[in-house]
Amino acid sequence: MVQTTPxxxxxxxxxxxxxxxxxxRDGSPQASVLWYLWDDGEFVMSTIDRTAKWHNLKRDPRCxxxxxxxxxxxxxxxxxxxxxxxxDVRSRTREIVDKYYDDPADTEAHMDRIFSTDDRVLIVVRPxxxxxxxx
Numbered sequence: 145m146v147q148t149t150p151x152x153x154x155x156x157x158x159x160x161x162x163x164x165x166x167x168x169r170d171g172s173p174q175a176s177v178l179w180y181l182w183d184d185g186e187f188v189m190s191t192i193d194r195t196a197k198w199h200n201l202k203r204d205p206r207c208x209x210x211x212x213x214x215x216x217x218x219x220x221x222x223x224x225x226x227x228x229x230x231x232d233v234r235s236r237t238r239e240i241v242d243k244y245y246d247d248p249a250d251t252e253a254h255m256d257r258i259f260s261t262d263d264r265v266l267i268v269v270r271p272x273x274x275x276x277x278x279x
Contacts, residue, residue, distance in 0.1 A: 145185050146222070146271045151279045155218055156182035156211060159244055164189065164267070165208040166200035166226075174200055178267075180209075181240045187222065189267040190237040190258075193230070198265060201226045207269060218278045222271035229266040234259065236266055 148156075162180040165173055176197045181188040187209055191198055201207060205225040212219040238255060245251045258264065 146274045148185075148274070149279070152220060152274075152276055153182070155213070155279055156220060157243075158213075160211050160213050162187065162189065163210045163212075164197060165210070166197050167204050167206060168196070168200055169203065179240050179244055180211075181236070181243060183239075185270060187267075187269040187271070188236055188240065189269075190233065190240055190264050191267055192262040193265040194262075197267070198228065201228060201267060209269060209271075216278060219276065220279070221275045222269065223273045224269045224271040226267050226269045229268055231266075233264050233266055237264060 161177050164176045164178055166176070168174050174196055176191075176195070178189045178191065205227065207224065207226045209222045210219065211222075234255075237258070238251070241251050241254050245254065
């Protein structure tokens with residue numbers, strides 16, 4: 145497990161989004177911007193279970209995450225292997241959505257929208273290596 149500082153933890157608990165990098169079948173990179181939760185040394189993200197990122201990680205779990213705050217220049221880049229988890233998806237997704245909405249009604253509306261049509265899965269990344277800037 146990667147050791148982080150209080151400044152890094154504080155930054156990762158704030159609201160910036162993460163860019164998840166995965167590898168496509170031909171080896172080329174694929175990037176996706178996602179909301180995430182930083183929880184006990186793991187990044188937790190929620191996605192539809194048939195997206196390119198899901199297929200990519202199912203085939204090859206290696207990935208990277210870049211979390212940046214452009215105005216301050218603060219950044220974390222994490223490297224690790226992802227696991228795909230279909231248990232407790234709704235409650236973990238709610239934790240993620242709560243991070244980005246202040247109003248519970250907005251959280252509920254967002255949850256209703258994203259769970260109305262698609263099956264979701266959690267992407268969990270425990271970083272093996274982490275680089276930081278301005279933190």
